Amino acid sequence: MRFGVVVFPGSNCDHDAWYALTHNLGHSAEFIWHDSSSLGSVDAVILPGGFSFGDYLRCGAIAKFSPVMNAVKAFAAEGGMVLGICNGFQVLVESGLLPGALLRNRGLKFVCRPVKLRVETANTPFTCAAKPGQILTLPVAHGEGCYFADDATLARLRREDRVVLRYLDNPNGSLDDIAGICTERRNVVGMMPHPERAADDLLGCSDGKVILSSMLTSFASPVLAAHTHE
Amino acid sequence: MSDLTPFEMDKVRSILGREPNETETGIFTVMWSEHCSYKSSRIHLKKLPTKSERVLVGPGENAGIIDIGDGYAIAFKIESHNHPSFIEPFQGAATGVGGILRDIFTMGARPIAVLDALRFGPLNDPEHGDRNRRIVEGVIGGISHYGNCFGVPTIGGETVFESCYNGNPLVNVFALGIFKHDEIFFGRATGIGNPVIYVGAKTGRDGIKGASMASAEFDEDSKDKRPNVQVGDPFMEKLLLEACLEAMRTGAIVGIQDMGAAGLTCSTCEMGSRAETGIEIDLALVPKREVGMTPYDIMLSESQERMLIVAEKGREAEVFAVFKKWGLDAVTIGQVMGDGMLRVKDHGKVVAEIPNRPLADDAPLYDRPHNAAPYRPAPLEPPAEMRMEAPTFSSRDLNADLMALVGSGDLCSKRWIWQQYDSMVRTNTIAGPGGDAAIVRIKETDTSVAMSLDGNGRYCALSPREGARLMVAECCRNLSTVGATPVAATNNLNFGNPERPEIMAQLVEAIEGITEACIHFETPITGGNVSLYNETLGEAIWPSPVMGIVGLMKTAMPVTIPFKAEGRTVMLVGGLGTCDATRFGGTQYAKVVVGKMWGLPPALDMDYEKRVQTAIRQIVSEGHVESAHDISDGGLAVALAECSFGGVAAAVEISSHMRPELALFHEGPSRVVVSTVSPEAVERIARQNNIEALRIGVTMKERLRIDHNSVTCVDSPVEPLRSFWDQALEYQLTPQHV
Numbered sequence: 027m028r029f030g031v032v033v034f035p036g037s038n039c040d041h042d043a044w045y046a047l048t049h050n051l052g053h054s055a056e057f058i059w060h061d062s063s064s065l066g067s068v069d070a071v072i073l074p075g076g077f078s079f080g081d082y083l084r085c086g087a088i089a090k091f092s093p094v095m096n097a098v099k100a101f102a103a104e105g106g107m108v109l110g111i112c113n114g115f116q117v118l119v120e121s122g123l124l125p126g127a128l129l130r131n132r133g134l135k136f137v138c139r140p141v142k143l144r145v146e147t148a149n150t151p152f153t154c155a156a157k158p159g160q161i162l163t164l165p166v167a168h169g170e171g172c173y174f175a176d177d178a179t180l181a182r183l184r185r186e187d188r189v190v191l192r193y194l195d196n197p198n199g200s201l202d203d204i205a206g207i208c209t210e211r212r213n214v215v216g217m218m219p220h221p222e223r224a225a226d227d228l229l230g231c232s233d234g235k236v237i238l239s240s241m242l243t244s245f246a247s248p249v250l251a252a253h254t255h256e
Numbered sequence: 257m258s259d260l261t262p263f264e265m266d267k268v269r270s271i272l273g274r275e276p277n278e279t280e281t282g283i284f285t286v287m288w289s290e291h292c293s294y295k296s297s298r299i300h301l302k303k304l305p306t307k308s309e310r311v312l313v314g315p316g317e318n319a320g321i322i323d324i325g326d327g328y329a330i331a332f333k334i335e336s337h338n339h340p341s342f343i344e345p346f347q348g349a350a351t352g353v354g355g356i357l358r359d360i361f362t363m364g365a366r367p368i369a370v371l372d373a374l375r376f377g378p379l380n381d382p383e384h385g386d387r388n389r390r391i392v393e394g395v396i397g398g399i400s401h402y403g404n405c406f407g408v409p410t411i412g413g414e415t416v417f418e419s420c421y422n423g424n425p426l427v428n429v430f431a432l433g434i435f436k437h438d439e440i441f442f443g444r445a446t447g448i449g450n451p452v453i454y455v456g457a458k459t460g461r462d463g464i465k466g467a468s469m470a471s472a473e474f475d476e477d478s479k480d481k482r483p484n485v486q487v488g489d490p491f492m493e494k495l496l497l498e499a500c501l502e503a504m505r506t507g508a509i510v511g512i513q514d515m516g517a518a519g520l521t522c523s524t525c526e527m528g529s530r531a532e533t534g535i536e537i538d539l540a541l542v543p544k545r546e547v548g549m550t551p552y553d554i555m556l557s558e559s560q561e562r563m564l565i566v567a568e569k570g571r572e573a574e575v576f577a578v579f580k581k582w583g584l585d586a587v588t589i590g591q592v593m594g595d596g597m598l599r600v601k602d603h604g605k606v607v608a609e610i611p612n613r614p615l616a617d618d619a620p621l622y623d624r625p626h627n628a629a630p631y632r633p634a635p636l637e638p639p640a641e642m643r644m645e646a647p648t649f650s651s652r653d654l655n656a657d658l659m660a661l662v663g664s665g666d667l668c669s670k671r672w673i674w675q676q677y678d679s680m681v682r683t684n685t686i687a688g689p690g691g692d693a694a695i696v697r698i699k700e701t702d703t704s705v706a707m708s709l710d711g712n713g714r715y716c717a718l719s720p721r722e723g724a725r726l727m728v729a730e731c732c733r734n735l736s737t738v739g740a741t742p743v744a745a746t747n748n749l750n751f752g753n754p755e756r757p758e759i760m761a762q763l764v765e766a767i768e769g770i771t772e773a774c775i776h777f778e779t780p781i782t783g784g785n786v787s788l789y790n791e792t793l794g795e796a797i798w799p800s801p802v803m804g805i806v807g808l809m810k811t812a813m814p815v816t817i818p819f820k821a822e823g824r825t826v827m828l829v830g831g832l833g834t835c836d837a838t839r840f841g842g843t844q845y846a847k848v849v850v851g852k853m854w855g856l857p858p859a860l861d862m863d864y865e866k867r868v869q870t871a872i873r874q875i876v877s878e879g880h881v882e883s884a885h886d887i888s889d890g891g892l893a894v895a896l897a898e899c900s901f902g903g904v905a906a907a908v909e910i911s912s913h914m915r916p917e918l919a920l921f922h923e924g925p926s927r928v929v930v931s932t933v934s935p936e937a938v939e940r941i942a943r944q945n946n947i948e949a950l951r952i953g954v955t956m957k958e959r960l961r962i963d964h965n966s967v968t969c970v971d972s973p974v975e976p977l978r979s980f981w982d983q984a985l986e987y988q989l990t991p992q993h994v
Contacts, residue, residue: 035583036491038407042683045699075681077405080491136400136676167404167678223680228697228813230686 027245029055030068032098032114034089039075039111039222046222047072051238060092070107070151070241071098073114075167075220085128085170086116095121107151107241108214112168115206115216124207124216125183126175131168132199138167140231142194143205143219147187150208151244152215152237162233164219166197166205171218173200173207183207190215259285264620271614279551279600279608284615286518286556287525290788293619296754297786300767304781305774310743311782318359318443318513319433320782322744324808326701329440331365332432334373334709334748334804336787340485341427345394349427350402350488354560356431357406358514361497362563364441364504365433368682369696370403372413372429373709373748373802377422378665379988384422389989391425398488399429400676405490406497409685410677412694413709417665420633420713423792428748428785430709430804434698441504443513445527445535445566445592450510452524452535452590453572455579456496456562458545459520462486463558473753473791492561492584499582500563506578508571515562521555523564525598529616536599537590539607551600551607566592626764628757630720633798634853638837642850654920654969657849658893661921662977664848667890668984687814692734692886697811704811706740711802712889714842715857720762720799722857724769729865729925730888731805732777736869737886737928738814739876740807745774747784747803752796754788762799763788770801776862777869779805809877818902820882824931824955826906827938828892829875830868831948833924835859835914844890845921858924864947865926871945872928880937881930891921893962893970895929901978905960906931908953916964931955 029047033040040057047055058065060078065071079088089095095117102108102123110118118124131137140163145156156162175183180202183189191206198218206217221234260268260281268276268284276284290296306314312329313321319333337352353370360367374395377388403410408431445452463486503509511531513523520542528535539554549557565586567575572588579586593599598615600608661667674689686704687695693708710731716723732742747770752759774781790797819826840846841855876884887895896906912919926947932938935951942949960977962970 035495036405038405038494038681042681045683049699076407077491077494080405080489080494082491135397136404136678138404138678138680139675165680167680169404220680223683226683228686228811229680229683 027053027242028068029053029070029072030058030065031055031072031074032060032094033057034060034078034092036078036080037074037076039220043072043074043111043222046225046234046238050225050235058094060094063093063097065097065101069245071101073110073117075112075114078113078117084120085113086120089117090121099123102214105211105213109152110216111220111222112218115218116170118214118216123214124209125179126173128170129172129174130170131172136169137197138165139197140165141197141219143191144194146189146192149187150190150212150215152240153190155240155243156236161194162236163231164221164233165223166219168218171198171200173204175201186210191217260288264288267620271611277608279555280610282552282556283521283608283610286521287615288619292518292522294786295620296622296624296788297749297763298621299623300764303767303771305771306780306782308778308780311780315781315783318362320744320746321363321440322782324698324703324705326703327436328434328698328701329437330432330434330705330806331360331363332430332746332806333359333783334428334430334746334802335359335785336748336750337427337429338424338750338787338790341395342425344485345391346398347485347487349395349398351486351560352427352429353399353402354488354490354493355516356429357408357493358516360431360433361500362443362512362514364439365435366501367408367431367433368684369432369694369707370408370410370429371694371707371709371804372399372410372427373711374413374415375421375426375713375800376417377425378417378419381419381422388422392989395425395427396673396676402488402490404678406494407681409679409681411679411685411688411696412707415670415673416713418713418798420797423795424790424797426750426800428802430746432705432707432806439504441509441512443527444511444531445533446510446531447568448533448592448594450566450569450592451572451588452537452592453565453567453575453586454542454562454589455565455586456584457489457492457559458543458585459554459557460545460559461549461553461557464553464556473789486558486560488560495582495584496561496563499579499584503575503578506574508567508574509565510568511566513564515564517558519556519558525612525616527564527566528598528612532596534593534595534597534599534612535590536593536601538601538604540603541587541589543585543587551602555600624754624760625757626760628761630762630765631758633717634841636855638841638854639852642837642840652917654917655972657845658897658970659977659980661844661848661890661894662897662981663984664844665988667844667894669982670985671982672985672989687738687816691816692737693740695738695814702811704809706735706738706807706809707804708734709802709804710734711800713798713800714847714853716766716801717798718842718855718857720765721769722860724766724801725773725862726857726860726925727801727803728770728773728777729860729862731803732779733869733886733925735805735807736873737876737884739873740809741873742777742779742805742807745779745781745803745805747781747801749786750790750797750800750802751788752791759796766799766801773862777866815876815881815884817885817899818883819899819904819906819931819955822904822955822957824882824933825935825951826908826953826955827930827932827935828927828950828952829872829930829938829942830927831950832910832912832919833922833927835918835922835924840918840922843921843923845917858922860925867945867947868926868928871941871947874941875930875938880934881932883931885929887927887929889923891923893920896962897960897977899929900960900974901981904955905958905974906953906955907961909963910952911965916967916969919964920962920969
């Protein structure tokens, strides 16, 4: 399977995602520079963590204008798998691919620590290798990860089973403990925790492999990736 | 305008053969400032050991470099940003991180770890508590802001609170980077006719003469120096890192140096001086973000995130293309000359013309008087209640004393601090903050690098020489406790005004102590930083050297502090040690419980210490223990409490001729607590190294008990201790409502 890892100026988890995919999972991955208008022939796209464009204006607010985002939107529209991690989640929200907003953490401080998460749905290409209700431990590292959405959006996310991950020990004040959500079509997921940082036993945790290897599973049986929730 | 002494001005005149103009005077002032020239410390720094088989580059370059095998090398250094962090804590600390990161990647290495040693005034200080809290919030926020955005993990350090830092906090930042041997670059302007290229951020008026500000004491007007503090942009630095490393790979770069202290002045004259060439630049070509800047402003600006590159003539386009990709300025501002001069023009008109070498290398060298006794802030004699003949302290509730200690500023958990740092980015962090030493793996090899920062101003105040030796010993012990072999060091010497003999004596004693210990523990110094004039209103900080030592180990799952399971044998590798009342006066117990300071630091036997370290390295790396923790501040009882905070505690029995509070809380070195299922293996290795290893207890659930001479001194459930330890810093940072 071929992964594309988008690199914005200021991305700093791009190499970590690349390393986890190539070395911990043994698949191929390539970097895609932000001003590229095409994704090439990749099977899935990762928008990595970091501080794209220095997080100036708002996190992800400038990255959404990068030429590569048009290609990402087109790829998503065709049902392609897109995973936004941390700053990548913020970019997806700013781009309008995912609903809601990511606000300053409730404690007004950057927080970096492992958190416990519950997989709320296995019905996405990023969680299909998990059991619903499975508890994962993944690190968070962000200053602006407090998920917010209006009542109607939140109700819809719940109704459509689009809350993918919830915090058991909410580190940032996110509404309804939301740590990750997906699109209506379920092929685009944004999450604040970092699975790529937890794909190696040496680093103390390998629960991130559940997320990463789900992509492999769903790639092998594309029915799930194209699944539309009714 | 000039801070040069009459003697120094005469020297300037004799170098130039004429009166300097304003710009030239400014250039000499910053280059000959204490900060840039080390004029008070250089003759003593020469005593430090600097060589070993692993040292590829020693002091004098932007950072030291050592070989780690497999064709790889690491570059590392520590640097202070003390003065700016007092005046403007957030930006002062942030640009401290930025500056040391540039020192690393200007050599071609990619930064993979940052640690910081921080010293603040007490948070509960009746007079300065509010300000101290603001400084802590600002400094931690600044480090977090810069390092997190740049994408380097901040993986450790230490934070200490003492009144002597009320008016002069210390912010020392250590950074380490990785590269291959053939990727090393130097700050040398070689090749006459080669273009000199300015890259990175535009030049503004920020930080003008910052280096000379950092070389003076503080007084009531210091707040007016806020414009001397630079403003950092970590995003710009991240782009600069990627662009520089990419440009280096083109092969078109022959030399590169960051513009740090003294900005364009320092980078031009040092690059020329190292290569024995000259540099001619025209300031009209320098990218500026303000209009009306004079040559003086431009040469002395300390605007951040800038680099000076010397490229191969004819290959400029390759360099420009890389910087264009990253959206950064890259402009040819001059060329390398054969005449050994630093020639600065403004629109073609010469505004400064100085011979490079005397400017960079012939700064005045002072052998400042140091024949006084080092200044001692405390008596030698123990207070009456601590003398041997005094009624024993053991009627005290040592449970309460232990509680007070684990919740004290120096010993409590620093979680509130390090949770604000991204400690995991780059996915190399095997052991992050909170351990004895931090460890990053080198992905391309099976080697990991362990790092520790240590310093103890309290010990150094009681004896600069002994304190310095203890600091090196503890730093090496921290590395050995995680199984790493210490191989090289960097130091940051934070002291008061060297023009006072009793302060200069502290500096000389400390340097000699570091020298003795670094020779003994085979950790050559590859570079570092000296920060003097750390005084406010005439009151000096305690002598506060800080050591950063790196160690190497085979990549493996780390052995950490917490006990892992019940029923394991608890052992004290190195033995109980010994202490008398005089040697107890620098301990945390003396500080927190007795509320006094006296005497001398703990006694150190460097030969015994080295054997203990050899033994514990073998014990840990061969997998004989489940946990290991070195005993330092707070002594055995605090170390046992820290080992218990994972939930598994211990019942321990010791016997000694010491009074119980000395036995439990003395800070004698050369000791490590381990838990193990194979005590025989630990004993065997201890015997082979001719050191003690005592079986002192057994791990058990939830309760910490320490008996001394069959009297139970500590008997406490762990949870209240743990939560007090864990929450204390946050609590102290919240203004108390009385």
